[in-house]
Amino acid sequence: MSSTFPPSNYQSLQADPRFGFVFSQAPGATTCKTLVIAIHGSDRDVDGMIAALREGFGDRDIAILAPFFPYQIDNADHSDGYKFLVSAGFDYAAILESMIAECQNLQGDFDTAYLYGFSGGAQFAERYGLFCAANLSGLVIAAPGNVTLIDDTLEWWPGLDGAKAQTHRTPDLQSLRQIPVAIMVGAQDCNKGLVARPAGTPHGSAYEAVAGDSRLARAHTLHRSFQNAGISSSLREIADVAHDLRPMTLNAANQIAQWIDAPDTSITSSTNGE
Template sequence: MTGMVAAMREGLGDREVSILAPLFPATLGGEDHSDGYKFLISGGIDYIALTKAMINNAAAPGGRFGPIYLYGFSGGAQFAERYALFHSATLSGLVLASPGSVTLLDDTVEWWPGLAGACAAIGLSPDLASLCGIPVAIVIGSEDRVAGLVARPPGSPHGSIHEGLAGNSRLERARSLYASFRNSGIEASFHEVEGVAHNLQPVTLKAAEMIAQWIDAAEEP
């Protein structure tokens, strides 16, 4: 977490921003919840509501936040994508870095690999129209090719027969997600950081630099 914040601060330079870096509980009552946040609703915990509460609490001293740019790396990118699918109307930009599993915008495939049944699972309808209205970027190291990611077969927590639909490595899955976004009318951009594997610092720095550009563009008269 400290490495992510440091890379964000470096990439954002001297711009006046606040960085909110949520930490969700990994264990509650002796039970493992370390994966739950990636799927928004898990084990009786609503991670959307938790995130909103964190934002409201952090904004309380000044009354509100300005534009909100959402970033996630690896498991955090899984959360960020799925959060944005339902709450992009509250965001000004989205950067997804090196997600391990992705949700393709395919309403013929069951939630979470696709969007079928998403409303029943989450209690909200996906808002793709709002997602089309904000800048979206996918960032990943060009060498993030290791297969054998976390297996989620049917019968396991958050298991699905479609778990590998997007590919076998993070790079394949990031490319599949990019294609899915573009096919759905989302003007996403795709960036491979050359020579980098699954490494937090360089992809976060790239993401921060992109967010800095979006901030500057939004502030132009």
Template sequence: MTAPAAVNPKPEDEAAARGKALYDLGPTPVIACRQDPRFSYCLYAPSTLAERGEPPELVVAMHGTGRGFTGYRDAFAEFGRWNNCIILAPLFPIGVLGDDNRDGFKYMREGNIRYDQVLLAMVEEVAQRYRAKFDRFGLFGYSGGGHFTHRFLMLQPQRLWAASIGAPGSVTLLDPTRDWWVGTRNMAELFGTAPDLEAMRQVPVQMIVGAADLETWEITHQPGGRNWMPDANHAGATRPERLASLRKSFEAAGVSVQFDLVPNMAHDGLRAVPRVQDFFADILARRRRGGVKAA
């Protein structure tokens, strides 16, 4: 009896597989967000995704004012490989409304743009691309990304399994006596939701800043400035002081915080990354054992 002839893969199938391996695994090219192509992102996806016996987790690394998003993606690549995580690094460009605004994403609203919702759209796209489910993810941001991270936590705590807040220049305190962005009094009016403190209490939080991060020229708000409002500087003069005020605000609301004041470190987000990775690795280990309530 003659054995059946071997079925050779179609050239188009082979090309698709090679393209996926080249462009969807490892460090990816920059990808436009389908919901709003003004924004884009890049990824790191471990080449071993299909071989792992458990679904991947997602870590989002948010850039700062300098928009060094590929640098943060690359800094988390090894972590992603060994911890079975896809790394998502968004890019929110300067001046998307044509006004040269560097700060829009930090305060979550810019014109009719809601940056928390843009990020959630990116997360959903990545989940579809890799046939995964990311109901929750880890979020890290430093400097301008630290602005974004703690405000995203206030708006979308149910979407996070951990948040690492690095050296924001300005902070929004859980203060119902002051308006956004200094406080949260009118947050429901602006965003349709007030802080869900119970949900925030379920999210492990790290705050990290260098003890030598003491320059104030970029973070001191002046009357007439784009982000000026009463009490804009009341949380402290320096980044360590402002982050300590944020910690005090969180802890007063029952939100536990791991506070890392790094000796001899100035304003250096990439230098902070190893401590952030240790924090995330611990949370992931407990999450996978079923020991983190937010899971």
């Protein structure tokens, strides 16, 4: 499915109308206490992401918030900025939290919030989890192009050295250890050229390939890094899938549904290794 702008039911963020989101209320809108936040990839296919989540969730009483981070802001290119949390003066984590607050005004407070990101959105989701996991009940990272390893000897963003100076936030690994984390990637997601971000390019780094040369390799490396840091990470390769939003999103919906059904066992059940 191709991306469209504005997505269906798009609304501008009151706190900063340069940004916007889609809020898909739960079937039982007045009683819903579960929010799923879905972060788009570089293609910004918000409609496709919401449609696949709704298909996966069925008639479950779940609300969905899907931010839309624009390609251009004030006539400047910001297509990749959201992936790195803070870019060109924009704090995308704070922007997301403003969106959550506006959704709560529409439907009431949520007891649980699960974060899912695909592709470029998975980069945002992982990095948001590194700093803001206290706000989450679970995290799904699906097919990230670049990853941040739990390594204080590597510069931000391949690692955590200098992360606080760059993001104005302190990594909160203790909170991340308290929630289940699922890493997913297509078993055929092996393209090497599309994930390169060398030094000298926007958001580039000399260490951009330290986790591997494809999304598949980087997902495995991220999983090992999380497990070594005591984070309850699972890793799943989706058979016969390359880099495809719909099957990844259906699998994410299934994983989140399992966590909702068994919240007391979600952390221990997610440590299945590679």
